[in-house]
Amino acid sequence: MAAEFKHLVLVKFKNDVVVGDVMKGLEKLVLEMDTVKSFVWGEDIESHEMLRQGFTHAFLMTFGSKEDFTAFTSHPTHVDFSSTFSTAVDKAVLLDFPSVTVKPPPAAA
Secondary structure: OOOOEEEEEEEEEOOOOOHHHHHHHHHHHHHHOOOEEEEEEEEOOOOOHHHHOOOOEEEEEEEOOHHHHHHHHHOHHHHHHHHHHHHHEEEEEEEEEEOOOOOOOOOOO
């Protein structure tokens, strides 16, 4: 069985950006895309500035395969949103990788 494929993004938004509006757009995007298996995001509230290097938000998308990720990134809706998203970002780090599961989440009851 092929490994799930992850898309991890660390972001520092520009100071004048309304982050909630950007994230609502991203949430809408992933809800419309069947290739996205899961999506989680959050704002850092614990790390020391020295450790987070200015990054304030992180999000993680899970895909069933690298092919699903490729289909997502080349989809016109994603391409459209990416241009809007990039104008809101001061800096970002992106990592795209096949995942290695060491401890899976517990099965839903």
